[in-house]
Amino acid sequence: MYWEYVVLNNFGTQTTGIGQGSIKEIKEMISGRHWTLISMRPNFLLHVREQMSIRQIDHKTLADLLNNFAGMLQVGLSMNEIIENLEDTTNSIRVKTALRNMRQDLNKGYPLWEAMDRTTAFPSTAICCIAAGEQSGNLPEVLRSLAETFAFSDEVQKRVGAAIAYPIGLIVLISGAALIISLKLVPALRDFLPEASMKSWSVKMFLFYCDLVQYHWYLFLLVPIILFMILVYCRRHYEEQFLKYLYKVPVLGSFIKEMQLSLYFLNLYTYQKSGITIKESILSINNVQNSYISRIFLRCRKGIDQGLCFWEAVKKEKEIPRIVHQNIHQGEIQGKYDEYFRNIYLYFKNRTEDSARNLIPMLQPVFIVVAGGMIIFLVSTFIVPIYTNLNGMMENMF
Numbered sequence: 001m002y003w004e005y006v007v008l009n010n011f012g013t014q015t016t017g018i019g020q021g022s023i024k025e026i027k028e029m030i031s032g033r034h035w036t037l038i039s040m041r042p043n044f045l046l047h048v049r050e051q052m053s054i055r056q057i058d059h060k061t062l063a064d065l066l067n068n069f070a071g072m073l074q075v076g077l078s079m080n081e082i083i084e085n086l087e088d089t090t091n092s093i094r095v096k097t098a099l100r101n102m103r104q105d106l107n108k109g110y111p112l113w114e115a116m117d118r119t120t121a122f123p124s125t126a127i128c129c130i131a132a133g134e135q136s137g138n139l140p141e142v143l144r145s146l147a148e149t150f151a152f153s154d155e156v157q158k159r160v161g162a163a164i165a166y167p168i169g170l171i172v173l174i175s176g177a178a179l180i181i182s183l184k185l186v187p188a189l190r191d192f193l194p195e196a197s198m199k200s201w202s203v204k205m206f207l208f209y210c211d212l213v214q215y216h217w218y219l220f221l222l223v224p225i226i227l228f229m230i231l232v233y234c235r236r237h238y239e240e241q242f243l244k245y246l247y248k249v250p251v252l253g254s255f256i257k258e259m260q261l262s263l264y265f266l267n268l269y270t271y272q273k274s275g276i277t278i279k280e281s282i283l284s285i286n287n288v289q290n291s292y293i294s295r296i297f298l299r300c301r302k303g304i305d306q307g308l309c310f311w312e313a314v315k316k317e318k319e320i321p322r323i324v325h326q327n328i329h330q331g332e333i334q335g336k337y338d339e340y341f342r343n344i345y346l347y348f349k350n351r352t353e354d355s356a357r358n359l360i361p362m363l364q365p366v367f368i369v370v371a372g373g374m375i376i377f378l379v380s381t382f383i384v385p386i387y388t389n390l391n392g393m394m395e396n397m398f
Contacts, residue, residue, distance in 0.1 A: 262348035
């Protein structure tokens with residue numbers, strides 16, 4: 001978040017400035033400079049502009065881009081020629097801008113991975129692998145592996161979207177119908193509810209919902225926004241605890257963890273092929289991709305400093321599956337780290353694909369059950385009691 005502040009500087013002059021970070025970090029910065037804070041407020045416009053400017057390339061476009069990049073590298077084209085060709089063939093303004101900025105940075109002497117990183121258009125996982133590929137001289141193979149990974153990710157996103165599109169549409173339709181019923185039908189027919197049904201908890205809950213919609217409708221706009229902000233805050237400031245709980249979610253948790261592990265060991269494999277030591281590889285990956293998984297392996301690096309073998313340090317980490325330290329142990333015995341890192345990468349990649357196949361068919365029934373539950377609740381709570389009561393009144397009349 002960006003903050004706009006007004007302070008008295010060391011000369012007693014009032015001055016304004018803009019800082020990026022949490023409110024605590026900005027106050028510490030002002031205090032460290034011995035300034036006196038007068039006022040401070042968030043600059044939402046600047047924050048939104050930054051978020052829009054760092055929008056990353058979608059996975060399908062990225063997979064095609066990396067695949068074409070690898071193909072042109074293999075035929076011997078220079079970096080500038082490759083980027084010019086990619087600029088000519090893409091229709092995406094975001095990609096064209098990123099490629100143009102990359103070409104300018106490459107001409108200034110930046111390595112490819114850093115030129116890509118400076119555009120803010122590429123994910124950190126890709127940057128990390130490309131940095132390793134450049135050092136190993138094995139860039140085409142790394143680019144192809146990344147292209148496969150991002151193509152698979154895009155396929156999963158499309159399958160999930162297709163699987164849940166109909167149920168979500170149904171839930172939205174039912175929610176809209178419930179909203180209209182709450183605003184128009186319930187106030188008109190509320191008096192026709194039988195007294196016996198008014199004692200039911202489900203009827204009380206439904207009428208409470210209707211009153212909220214009618215008199216406090218703004219809460220239905222604020223609550224999702226507040227929940228989203230809380231989720232983003234927890235994701236940023238309590239990432240470790242957040243992911244520990246997320247990893248425990250059946251199917252989804254293992255899918256996310258195994259995808260992250262597959263990418264991490266792709267990085268380690270690439271660094272090993274370049275002859276870089278385990279300790280240097282772990283540090284390099286963490287510098288480029290400071291994720292929860294990379295921090296776990298950073299702790300393993302400290303274990304190596306304390307005299308443990310790499311597999312022994314990994315074994316101590318409960319979040320890492322047993323098969324990882326078993327493979328690393330075999331790699332140490334045979335002196336073939338790179339081969340076993342590649343095996344671990346392929347194992348988790350295949351596991352991720354299997355998890356995706358299992359996850360997608362589960363989503364549609366879950367959403368359909370939720371939609372069906374909403375219909376049953378609405379009918380049994382409100383419509384059936386009113387119909388029964390009116391039917392009784394008609395019989396009494398005749």
